[in-house]
Amino acid sequence: MPVYVYKNLTTGATFEVEQRITEAALTADPATGDPVKRVVQPVGIAFKGSGFYVTDSRGKNGASKPAGKAEAPKTDAPPPPPAATSSSVDATGTD
DSSP: OOEEEEEETTTOOEEEEEOOTTSOOOSBOTTTOOBEEEEOOOOOOOOOSSSSSGGGSBOTTSOBOOSSOOOOOOOOOOOOOOOOOOOSOOTTSOO
């Protein structure tokens, strides 16, 4: 059975109660009768192994990608033109 944590709204004290999932949440502290609220606890999950990172996800064709560096997207664009080189000719076309 799950263990639920409750907080006493009057004193701020917390306590645990083992309850069935189908049982209603407590509204009063069984010891004092003060109002209580169920406290949400983090789930203890440990993700181990491969498949939990963006680089480990499946590709578009359904095959797994190997872990590691992501490939750069391939393009069919032509290479950029070569950079202009400096010469002894100025902007007016004379030396």
